[in-house]
Amino acid sequence: MASVRSPTRLSLSLGTTLSSSRTSRAPAIILLRSAPRSLSLSIKPVRSNFKNPISASSASSASSAAAEMAGQCQKKVEKFQTAEEVAVRLAKYTADLSAKFVKERGAFTVALSGGSLIYALRKLTEAPYKDTVEWGRWHVFWVDERVVKKDHPDSNYKLAHDVLLSKVPIPPGQVYAINDALSAEGAAEDYETCLKHLVQRNVIATSKATGFPKFDLILLGMGPDGHLASLFPGHPRCNEKTKWVTHIEDSPKPPPERITFTFPVINSAAYNAMVVAGDNKADAVQRALGNSQHPDTLPVQLLAAEDELTWFLDQGAASKL
Ligand SMILES: O=C1O[C@H](COP(=O)(O)O)[C@@H](O)[C@H](O)[C@H]1O
Numbered sequence: 001m002a003s004v005r006s007p008t009r010l011s012l013s014l015g016t017t018l019s020s021s022r023t024s025r026a027p028a029i030i031l032l033r034s035a036p037r038s039l040s041l042s043i044k045p046v047r048s049n050f051k052n053p054i055s056a057s058s059a060s061s062a063s064s065a066a067a068e069m070a071g072q073c074q075k076k077v078e079k080f081q082t083a084e085e086v087a088v089r090l091a092k093y094t095a096d097l098s099a100k101f102v103k104e105r106g107a108f109t110v111a112l113s114g115g116s117l118i119y120a121l122r123k124l125t126e127a128p129y130k131d132t133v134e135w136g137r138w139h140v141f142w143v144d145e146r147v148v149k150k151d152h153p154d155s156n157y158k159l160a161h162d163v164l165l166s167k168v169p170i171p172p173g174q175v176y177a178i179n180d181a182l183s184a185e186g187a188a189e190d191y192e193t194c195l196k197h198l199v200q201r202n203v204i205a206t207s208k209a210t211g212f213p214k215f216d217l218i219l220l221g222m223g224p225d226g227h228l229a230s231l232f233p234g235h236p237r238c239n240e241k242t243k244w245v246t247h248i249e250d251s252p253k254p255p256p257e258r259i260t261f262t263f264p265v266i267n268s269a270a271y272n273a274m275v276v277a278g279d280n281k282a283d284a285v286q287r288a289l290g291n292s293q294h295p296d297t298l299p300v301q302l303l304a305a306e307d308e309l310t311w312f313l314d315q316g317a318a319s320k321l
Contacts, residue, residue: 069267069302069304070267070301070302070303070304072304073267073303073304073305073309074305074307074308074309075289075308075309075310075311076308076309076310076311077289077310077311077313077318077321078310078311078312078313079313079314079315079318079321080312080313080314080315081314081315082314082315083120083277083278083314085314086120086275086277086312086313086314087119087120087121087122087123088123089312090120090121090123090273090275090312091121091123091124091126091129093273093310093312094110094121094124094217094219094273095124095129095132095133097216097217097271098110098133098134098137098138099133099134101216101217101270102134102137105205105216106137107137107138107139107203107216108134108137108138108139108216108217109139109141109198109203109204109205109215109216109217110138110139110140110141110215110216110217110218110219111140111141111142111143111215111217111218111219111261111269112140112141112142112143112156112160112219113142113143113144113156113219113220113221113228113229114142114144114145114146114156114159114160114221115156115159115221115223116221116275116277116278117219117220117221117275118156118159118160118163118164119163120221120275120277120312121163121164121219122163122164124164124168125163125164125167125168130167130168133168135168135169135170136169136170136171138170138174139174139176139198139203139204140160140165140170140174140175140176141176141195141215142156142157142160142176142177142178143218143219143220143229143260143261143266144156144229144230144231144258144259144260144261145157145177145178145187145191145258145259145260146230146255146257146258147178147180147182147183147184147187147247147255147257147258147259148180148255148257149180150177150180154254154255155180157177157178176191176194176198178190178191178259179191183257184247184248184249184257184258184259185247187247187259188243188245188246188247188259188260189245191245191259192243192244192245195213195244195245196244199213205270207268207306209268209306210264210267210268210306212244212264212265212268213244213265213268214268214269214270214306215265215268215269215270216269216270216271217269217270217271217272217273218261218266218269218271218272218273218305219273219275220266220272220273220274220275220303221274221275221276222274222276222281222284222285222288222300223253223281223284224280224281224283224284225252225253225284225298226284226287226288226298226299226300226301227253227298227299227300228266228274228299228300228303229260229261229266230248230251230258230259230260231260231262231263231299232248232251232252232253232299233296233298233299234296235248235250235299237260237262238263238299238302240262240263240264241262241263241264243262244261244262244264244265245259245260245261245262245265246259246260246262247259247260248260263302266303267302267303267304267305267306268306269305269306270305270306270307270308271305271307271308271309271310272303272304272305272308272309272310273309273310273312274300274303274309274310274311274312275312276311276312276313276314276317277313277314277316277317278314278316278317279316279317279319280316281316281317282316282317282318282319282320283320284298284300285311285313285317285318285320285321286320286321287300287301288300288301288303288311289311289321290320290321
């Protein structure tokens, strides 16, 4: 446990990837022990050259482009002792970005995952955020969704509704759930059409770098297998380079039918937050951020962002870094 009470967050600017420098990582871990409330590592800036294939004639495979983006992306790693501390930090991080984008563009477009990420957002429903966040400017999307009815226990919409959305005053017309009357393929097409209309109206921004929609913030979780959204290890949908939203019917994690944003859309977000808790995810975190030499690329290793990618880890998730 922490012997230092100060809540000070320690920032280290490595100027390189975590995996490229054992000597840079070592003091970070020592400092973590002596100033353990949280640790922030900042990893080198970036510019993406991944273009929407619609506008780029020489696009290579999406996964190699995504891997290149991930390698160049500015990443921060914030490490906390407990999942509770992660939740406190995540609420402030999200509220600060909401204020920034509402000021800059009059709206805040945020895409949610399902699973543990939603519980990590619970502090947003408490003071001061419940009353200070401009909820009326929020536009809420799902980075992935299970193709089930909205009141089904597996529904990502239901989870977000129960934990967050029912407790804050976001206008119902700005909460974009999937059409649960459609097949997986139909729901993915319908959701992409919905996004295109909102891009036309400039509710959702467009990435100048890629031509894909640029969400202000995408909030992500990761499975122990290194999947994010509904992009699973070895699945061909990880290579999608044209569609904004795609579907799967063979998810290795139930339920099998899902829709998901594709990597070009996820990696075009201004800010991506990857929120991970628990030592059952430490191996995948190590593969993504550590010095792993494993030959197979996990989906989470392809994650990038246009402006900034931040990993929020509890002690268990960070235990192999
Ligand atoms: O199936 C899913 O799993 C991932 C990870 O969930 P977690 O509970 O292990 O954090 C989630 O991010 C995704 O949205 C969801 O559909």
